[in-house]
Amino acid sequence: PEGLLAIAEAGLDEETLGILGRVYKEMWLIEGNGAADHPHLVKARELYLGAFNRSRGPYSGINAASLSVIMGDRQRGAQIARTVIRLCAERWQQPDQRDYWTVATMAEANLLLGRQDQAARYYAYAKTRCASNYSRLASTRRQLGLLARHLGVDTRVLDTLRIPPVAAFTGHRIDGPGQATPRFPESSAEAVKRRIAEVLARLDVRIGYASAACGADVLFLESLRERGGESNIVLPFDRPDFMKTSVSFAGDPWIHRVERALAECSTVEQATRGGYGGEDHLFSYANRLIMGKAMLRGRSLETEPVLVAVWDGERSRTPGGTAECVATWEASGFPIVVIDPRTAAEVSAGPSRGAGASTIGAAARAEKAVRRSLPPVVPGSGRRTVGILFADLVGYSRLREEEVPRYVQGFLAALADTLRRRRMRPLYKNTWGDAICLVFADPLEAADCALAIRDTLRRTDWSSLGLPGHLNLRIGLHAGPVYCIDEPLMDRRNFFGFHVNQAARIEPITSPGNVYASEAFAALLLGDPRNPFDCRYVGVVVLPKEFGSYPIYHIKR
Numbered sequence: 001p002e003g004l005l006a007i008a009e010a011g012l013d014e015e016t017l018g019i020l021g022r023v024y025k026e027m028w029l030i031e032g033n034g035a036a037d038h039p040h041l042v043k044a045r046e047l048y049l050g051a052f053n054r055s056r057g058p059y060s061g062i063n064a065a066s067l068s069v070i071m072g073d074r075q076r077g078a079q080i081a082r083t084v085i086r087l088c089a090e091r092w093q094q095p096d097q098r099d100y101w102t103v104a105t106m107a108e109a110n111l112l113l114g115r116q117d118q119a120a121r122y123y124a125y126a127k128t129r130c131a132s133n134y135s136r137l138a139s140t141r142r143q144l145g146l147l148a149r150h151l152g153v154d155t156r157v158l159d160t161l162r163i164p165p166v167a168a169f170t171g172h173r174i175d176g177p178g179q180a181t182p183r184f185p186e187s188s189a190e191a192v193k194r195r196i197a198e199v200l201a202r203l204d205v206r207i208g209y210a211s212a213a214c215g216a217d218v219l220f221l222e223s224l225r226e227r228g229g230e231s232n233i234v235l236p237f238d239r240p241d242f243m244k245t246s247v248s249f250a251g252d253p254w255i256h257r258v259e260r261a262l263a264e265c266s267t268v269e270q271a272t273r274g275g276y277g278g279e280d281h282l283f284s285y286a287n288r289l290i291m292g293k294a295m296l297r298g299r300s301l302e303t304e305p306v307l308v309a310v311w312d313g314e315r316s317r318t319p320g321g322t323a324e325c326v327a328t329w330e331a332s333g334f335p336i337v338v339i340d341p342r343t344a345a346e347v348s349a350g351p352s353r354g355a356g357a358s359t360i361g362a363a364a365r366a367e368k369a370v371r372r373s374l375p376p377v378v379p380g381s382g383r384r385t386v387g388i389l390f391a392d393l394v395g396y397s398r399l400r401e402e403e404v405p406r407y408v409q410g411f412l413a414a415l416a417d418t419l420r421r422r423r424m425r426p427l428y429k430n431t432w433g434d435a436i437c438l439v440f441a442d443p444l445e446a447a448d449c450a451l452a453i454r455d456t457l458r459r460t461d462w463s464s465l466g467l468p469g470h471l472n473l474r475i476g477l478h479a480g481p482v483y484c485i486d487e488p489l490m491d492r493r494n495f496f497g498f499h500v501n502q503a504a505r506i507e508p509i510t511s512p513g514n515v516y517a518s519e520a521f522a523a524l525l526l527g528d529p530r531n532p533f534d535c536r537y538v539g540v541v542v543l544p545k546e547f548g549s550y551p552i553y554h555i556k557r
Contacts (some may be wrong), residue, residue, distance in 0.1 A: 010210035013267040015053035021047035021063060032357060034149060035091075036071050043058035043165040045071060049227060052080065058087050059393020062105045064302045066143070067110055070150045076133050077346040098329040100129045104140050109146065116154045132206060132230055134163050140260040140299040163303040164204040165335075167224075168294035170287065171310030172341050176249045183312050184215055184341035191344035192310055193219040199308055199337050199346065200227055209294045211235065212261055213246035214254035216310035216341065229520070231265040232293070236286035236320070241275040271520075272481050277382060283320020285385050285481055289489035290525025291329055300537055332528040386427065386495065387446025387521070389438040391453065394472040394512045396434030402469060407503040410465035418456045427484075428495055439495050443479040443524045447533050447555055450515045456515070476506030477517035477555060479524050481540070506552065515555040522553040 024044035032038035045067035049058035060086040088106045091097035100146045107122030123140070130136045141161045147153060172184040183309035184192075199205075208227040211217050224231045235242050239262075271286040291307070298305035300553055307329040309322060316323040329336055338347050390523055399407060412431065419426070426449070428439035440446040454473060463469050480499030487494040502518065510516040517525075522535040536554040543550060 008502045012448055014057050014060055017047050017051035017054075018057075018060050018063070021045075021051065021060070023069070029146075036150075041067060041071060049080075051475055053454055056083075056087060056317055058084050058091065058102070058105045061087065062108050065112055066147060068372070069147075071331050076157075081112040086423065093295055100126055100133075100136055104131055104136075108140075108143065108147070111153065111157065112152070114275040116157055120154070120157045120160050121186060123157060127161060134207070134227070134301050134303075137161055137163050137420060138303075141302055145449075161234065163301050164206050164470045165304050165306045166294045166298040167200070167203070167205045167208040167361075168291045168305060168307045168329070169208055169210035169217065169220045169309070170290070170307065170322045170329075170462070171339075172322055173246060174215035174250050174254065177239050182342070184310070185448065187214070188344055189219065192216065192341055193223060195339050195346060196220055196222040196308065196310070197346045199339070199483065200224060200229075202241055203306060203337075205306070205308075206230060207297060208232065209234065209290045209297075211246075211290065212242075212258050212265075214250040218257045218261050219310075221265060222257070223259075225264055231261070232267045233265045233269070234286050234293070235264065235268065235270050236276075236282045236292050237270065237272050238275050238521045239270075245276050260316050269393065272383070279481070280319040281385065282383070282481055284324060287325045288328070288527055289520055289522050289523050290334075291325065292525075292527035293519070294521055294536075295332070295334070295526045296535070305334050307334065308339070309336060310341045312341055313338075328527065332527065383483055383497065384441075385479060385481045386484075387440040387443035387477065388477045388482070388495070388500060389436075389440070389446050389450050389475065389477055390507040391436040391438075391450075391473050391475045392506050392507050393434040393436075394474060395468065395470050398470075399468070399555065406466045411462070411471065414460055415453055419449065420537065421450070422452055424452070439482075443521060444528060444530060444533075446477055446479070447515075447517075447521075448524060450477055450555065451533075451557055452553075454513065454515060472512040474512055475509040475515045476503060476507055476508075477515060477521045478503035479518075479521045493499060502543075502547065502550075505545065505547045506550075509541050517553050517555050519551040519553065522555070525555075 020046045024027075024040045024047060028038050028040035028044060032040055035041070044284065045064060048060045048527045051057065052064045061080055065077045065084060066081035068074070068080065085106060088102050088109070091102050103122055103126040107119045107126055110122060113120035121475035123144075126140070127137060136254075141163065144153065144158065144161060148158065174189060175182055175185050205224070206227065208262060209222065210220050210233045212221065212233050212235065221231050221233070243255070243258070247255055258514055269289075271289050272282050275539070278283065292350050294305045294307075306327070309326050309329075311322045311326055312314060314323060315327075318324065326336065326338070339345070374536045393407070393411070396407070424445060426438040426440050428437070430437045438446070438449060440449065454475060457471070457473050462471050472518070476497060480502070482495075482497040482499050484493060484495055504520060507518055517535070523532045525533055527537055534556045536556065538552040538554050540549050541552045
């Protein structure tokens with residue numbers, strides 16, 4: 001950011017200085033290990049202080065005050081905090097300034113002055129003004145956690161900003177007419193709904209992820225809506241086929257309830273383009289997205305996800321069923337609440353991560369059901385969920401003609417050697433010009449390969465191979481069900497479908513030298529108990545070729 005620094009300091013603009021101060025603050029958090037004299041911290045405080053002296057804005061002021069206290073300059077921090085309180089009080093006289101951030105800033109300023117009771121009251125009031133925007137609360141909690149490392153913060157202050165858990169949901173459909181073995185009879189539906197509502201109220205759940213099949217899914221969505229919560233629906237495939245497979249058999253009343261749930265929910269996402277085609281694994285993919293998205297959301301809000309399941313306890317191996325969901329979640333170690341669909345009784349509640357393994361979780365891990373790799377792709381057998389990697393060589397277009405063979409024999413040979421040494425076996429490999437495409441049966445292997453390729457690039461002295469040193473890679477990752485077909489023109493197996501196209505669109509927006517992934521890919525990683533990788537939210541990014549806007553994650557070891 002040194003080039004931006006001169007622009008920001010010359011422009012005397014509070015917003016620009018504040019953003020740059022934030023960049024240095026983040027660099028300090030990543031590299032500084034909490035050191036109070038780290039140069040990035042010093043620079044961040046300087047920028048915030050400069051912005052505050054110019055504009056007298058509470059945002060830059062409270063950051064300058066907090067960083068001053070962290071640096072040990074408590075007198076300066078207290079002085080600025082008092083000024084910030086006065087400025088916030090003046091703002092409060094204007095009705096359009098009575099927002100969440102004004103109250104949260106008052107809370108932090110009081111905390112810096114040692115007024116913990118006042119800070120707790122202001123934080124509590126700020127929470128009432130955030131509505132359902134828990135991202136604001138999470139940002140404030142992160143700042144409060146940072147201050148707690150350097151100040152004696154009372155636990156009651158920290159508890160004031162507690163964010164409710166994010167719920168993933170799975171459950172049985174209502175029994176169909178003449179079902180041989182009753183599992184979720186219509187007669188127990190309203191009792192189960194009351195139990196779901198009790199669980200949500202007890203846990204204070206306000207955000208949920210689920211499908212929308214008739215029966216338990218709808219009861220969960222209705223209960224969450226009645227609490228004023230945010231409901232996010234993931235459908236496994238096209239809506240007409242979903243209604244046929246998962247709703248219509250139950251009759252018009254359930255059809256109307258599902259349609260209302262879909263119309264009134266916060267978001268609806270279709271996991272896979274196209275219809276059902278008798279492929280039950282599409283339900284599995286959608287369920288893994290539901291669980292992974294709940295985990296990602298819980299992580300971003302710094303709260304714990306929980307699975308609420310309406311489940312009969314039977315360990316079925318049916319792909320995409322409730323039992324498969326429960327087994328996958330149990331292996332994560334996160335809490336689970338199980339409701340019996342026949343009696344509406346709450347039959348189990350697993351412990352939180354770190355509190356020891358639940359009995360149900362131990363049984364599931366013993367079965368090793370969730371630790372199996374995805375099934376191998378068989379040509380002509382329809383869709384399979386795979387991990388897709390697209391990479392692009394940054395600087396390829398600037399290569400001289402005589403450098404192209406060196407790129408093939410040096411650069412691509414080095415990547416091939418990396419795959420051999422790490423015993424990676426992609427289902428598919430292809431290159432054209434500066435582009436590389438690899439497909440793996442397991443998204444975890446795709447992530448491992450992407451980072452191994454990136455590391456190879458960083459370690460290699462390309463000048464020794466007669467190539468320019470500016471060579472770099474952009475790597476994009478995605479996962480989803482795609483068609484594996486023996487393609488007649490190339491006379492070999494190839495992969496086709498929407499998810500291949502989406503993977504190709506992520507690579508161009510990746511910053512050079514990094515690995516970016518779709519939210520679906522990050523969700524599958526986070527929901528896999530074998531996962532050793534970190535997924536950091538980048539933001540909602542517009543993909544090229546009018547592909548739309550999607551949340552993007554940065555993948556690291």
